[in-house]
Amino acid sequence: MVPLSRDLVVLVIDDNIGMRSIMKAVLRALGFLVIRQANDAVEALKIIPDIKPDLIITDIKMPVIDGVTFVRNLRADESNPFSEVPIIVATGHTEERHVKACLDAGVDQFLAKPITGKALADRITRALSPRRQFIRTGDYNGPLRPVGQSPLGMDAD
Known part of the structure; x- marks a missing residue:
């Protein structure tokens, strides 16, 4: 397991303030010190250039721009210096069609809610792997x- 860096800037995108608070508390417990938050993907796209995230954790179901569209649009914009930042989707929508849509959009890791510290740490470690291409x-x-290698946190046989 790769040690988690306390100096990384993590952006949490979720329209649910309670979920953002939980995510922030878990990230703090894991040792992250710089945690930024956005209410939705529109706000996230506005603040990304200023906060320069090293990791993004987003929900799928959000108003205006859903998480899958956010990831797809960010990844497709080669002029954006943050188009290749590792992205984890944390969602309660774990049906196969949602997982597939996330993977097809370019998500690094998928995490089912409710989250645990161990599961989040595992997904972060995988997303930030130095071997990531x-x-x-x-x-x-x-x-x-x-x-x-599975983005669901389980190695395939």
């Missing part, structure tokens, strides 16, 4: 997923 193809911009 980012690829751009005609219809996919996101992390290269080696065979046998």
